[in-house]
Amino acid sequence: MPVYNIIQAVNDALRLEMKRDPRVVVLGEDVGKFGGVFRATSGLYDEFGPDRVMDTPLAESGIIGTAIGMALYGLKPVPEIQFADFIYPAYDQIVNELAKFRYRSGGQYPTPVVIRTPYGGGIRGGHYHSQSPEAYFVHTPGLKVVIPSNPYDAKGLLLSAIRGEDPVIFMEPKRVYRAAKGEVPEDDYTIPIGQAKIVREGSQVTLLCYGAMVHTCMEAAEKAAAEGFDPEIIDLRTLLPLDTETVLQSVRKTGRVVIAHEAPRTCGYGAELAAMIAERALLSLEAPIARVTGFDTPFPYTLENEYLPSPDRVAQAIKQTATY
Amino acid sequence: MLAKGQPVSVSPPRNPDEVFSILDEDGNVRKGVRAPEVPDEACLKLYRGLLQVRLVDDRYMKLQRQGRLGFYMQSTGEEATHFGGAYALRDSDWVFPSYREPGLAFWRGYSLTDFTNQLFGNCEDPVKGRQMPVHHSARWLNFVSISSPVGTQIPQAVGMAMAARISKKDDVALVYFGEGATSTGQFHVGMNFAGVFKAPCIFFCRNNGWAISTSREKQTASKSFAVKALAYGMPGVLVDGNDLLAIIAVMEDAVKRARAGEGPTLVEALTYRRGGHSSSDDPNAYRDPTEVAAWEAQDPIERWRRYLVKRNLWSQELHDRYAQEITDEMMAALKHAESLGPPPVESMFDDVFAELPPHLAEQKAECLAGPRPKSGHGGH
Numbered sequence A: 001m002p003v004y005n006i007i008q009a010v011n012d013a014l015r016l017e018m019k020r021d022p023r024v025v026v027l028g029e030d031v032g033k034f035g036g037v038f039r040a041t042s043g044l045y046d047e048f049g050p051d052r053v054m055d056t057p058l059a060e061s062g063i064i065g066t067a068i069g070m071a072l073y074g075l076k077p078v079p080e081i082q083f084a085d086f087i088y089p090a091y092d093q094i095v096n097e098l099a100k101f102r103y104r105s106g107g108q109y110p111t112p113v114v115i116r117t118p119y120g121g122g123i124r125g126g127h128y129h130s131q132s133p134e135a136y137f138v139h140t141p142g143l144k145v146v147i148p149s150n151p152y153d154a155k156g157l158l159l160s161a162i163r164g165e166d167p168v169i170f171m172e173p174k175r176v177y178r179a180a181k182g183e184v185p186e187d188d189y190t191i192p193i194g195q196a197k198i199v200r201e202g203s204q205v206t207l208l209c210y211g212a213m214v215h216t217c218m219e220a221a222e223k224a225a226a227e228g229f230d231p232e233i234i235d236l237r238t239l240l241p242l243d244t245e246t247v248l249q250s251v252r253k254t255g256r257v258v259i260a261h262e263a264p265r266t267c268g269y270g271a272e273l274a275a276m277i278a279e280r281a282l283l284s285l286e287a288p289i290a291r292v293t294g295f296d297t298p299f300p301y302t303l304e305n306e307y308l309p310s311p312d313r314v315a316q317a318i319k320q321t322a323t324y
Numbered sequence B: 001m002l003a004k005g006q007p008v009s010v011s012p013p014r015n016p017d018e019v020f021s022i023l024d025e026d027g028n029v030r031k032g033v034r035a036p037e038v039p040d041e042a043c044l045k046l047y048r049g050l051l052q053v054r055l056v057d058d059r060y061m062k063l064q065r066q067g068r069l070g071f072y073m074q075s076t077g078e079e080a081t082h083f084g085g086a087y088a089l090r091d092s093d094w095v096f097p098s099y100r101e102p103g104l105a106f107w108r109g110y111s112l113t114d115f116t117n118q119l120f121g122n123c124e125d126p127v128k129g130r131q132m133p134v135h136h137s138a139r140w141l142n143f144v145s146i147s148s149p150v151g152t153q154i155p156q157a158v159g160m161a162m163a164a165r166i167s168k169k170d171d172v173a174l175v176y177f178g179e180g181a182t183s184t185g186q187f188h189v190g191m192n193f194a195g196v197f198k199a200p201c202i203f204f205c206r207n208n209g210w211a212i213s214t215s216r217e218k219q220t221a222s223k224s225f226a227v228k229a230l231a232y233g234m235p236g237v238l239v240d241g242n243d244l245l246a247i248i249a250v251m252e253d254a255v256k257r258a259r260a261g262e263g264p265t266l267v268e269a270l271t272y273r274r275g276g277h278s279s280s281d282d283p284n285a286y287r288d289p290t291e292v293a294a295w296e297a298q299d300p301i302e303r304w305r306r307y308l309v310k311r312n313l314w315s316q317e318l319h320d321r322y323a324q325e326i327t328d329e330m331m332a333a334l335k336h337a338e339s340l341g342p343p344p345v346e347s348m349f350d351d352v353f354a355e356l357p358p359h360l361a362e363q364k365a366e367c368l369a370g371p372r373p374k375s376g377h378g379g380h
Ligand SMILES: Cc1ncc(C[n+]2csc(CCOP(=O)(O)OP(=O)(O)O)c2C)c(N)n1
Pocket: A029, A058, A060, A082, A086, A089, B100, B148, B149, B150, B177, B178, B179, B180, B181, B182, B206, B208, B210, B211, B212, B273, B277
């Protein structure tokens, strides 16, 4: 089985699906001959030609607006937004149009567009190459939000997303784009959207995370384990729809919860997780739910390592929650 | 010999698909064209500025390659566009730059020390280590904070220009952007507002042929970018972006009309991005290197130099002196910047709001209580 990084896994999934389904098209800035600034669409232009792999003018609203039109006509567009930080010019098209088309047309017009976009910090990118805007999209009814943490999941989840009937925001953790490597089957497989995965079994604290934070949390767990703690880590993989069952089962077992994400704390995805757990498993809790997140400031440049949840910050939360 | 006369007029509109140029490749004023009057001293100051951008780009790009600098963006080959725009303004005018016009900042008085501290995001960085390298901000020079999202500065410049009119001042706005930015909604919205409100705003499009790997042909099906002005009811001028004298002529005319209440102008400066998009880019992956060579022969600094030779202003000694001064200043700035530590951690919570609200005060305390990363410095 080949060992791929996340970029290669995404590339593999796109190639596989474009071969299998002639309706699949890719569009975005620099995705053509160049293969994307992160090279996720590398080779696709040469293989499938300019009608199916389109370099667009520099306009995210145009990329998503036209993708919606293509989907209405029956294609399966997989647009790329070069950085999640630059998705905002397309916000109206995503939030008011893409997310609501099926609903507002009484089910007549589904818009199965899968928007791929790298997100997150840790690459010395300052405000505009580091943000984690997932909460805006989770908060928008009609969008599914998927964030893989590793190559195997990236391929399986992307194939599910493209084969689905709904719009998906597919956010790729760029900090571990190349660093996260793993075996990826060459053939076709899917990972269902809406299924979390327990990536470390433990008994003491439930650690909830997704994307690049999964790697931070694994490191944190090692540190905490060295001091005798035993956290369980759940990689949520899909933020919406959330796999509440897997989360609640773990919470009922451990009675303690730590949530980690890079995005700012206030109204971040952790707030939803905490509310859901409080609603459904309050009586199982033996400690306050802890959140380790980015601070409520814009993403800084020089001090990004101070801003981002570090393994030490997560480990501290594990220990405090476990011993509360 | 310096050709005397009034600046070329772009009003009534010239054909926006025809390139306007004053200097030929040998630095002669073309026959039948009237050149603007640029005093000797200014000619030399412009030359020194062009040289500074070139030398700084070369040095800092190397520094980035050595891993001493996180990121850099060069503007090699486009230097004349910075100075042609800057020269036509007075200090009270405002500029809304993109990330590829350091000469604009230098001309207005931005020091190499500030410039270098910003690149390092250190404790003396004018923007306090908040932004990536090359995202300068210098309010004291009416040089507005640079943003990465392409095109956002365009309607903002129009708003500033509208505000100047509303305030009965005759200040103008000059906004820079690449040809890629003309594809954004921001560009069209900004142009339309400027047309409707007759805003004293000059739109300066640096058409350098490339937006990362996307060629100019993929941005627009129109023959020029300048022609887009017509749809918004303003003049559009296509100017040779490697001909500093021509840019000065076009800009002086546009500024004069803006100041007189005659409205906005779109200037397209035709030039070429000779380097990669940024230090993260490898242009050989998507374009033919022979294309670059052709533009190297059109070098804007060399053309200006030849013009100065014709005016008996240039000498090798003078050039060497400038180069030495710039290098000394740069090396001192570099040494200083590298010796400084990061901004204090608590500064991360400043400037989110005018005053620190309670939730941020709590988070600041939490952050300072740690645990914190071993090297507080983001590291370069
Ligand atoms: C809204 C937005 N989308 C995408 C990007 C990524 N990006 C940065 S620069 C750039 C190309 C800009 O080209 P152009 O406007 O021609 O300016 P140049 O770099 O040539 O000076 C792109 C696509 C961005 N910064 N902002």
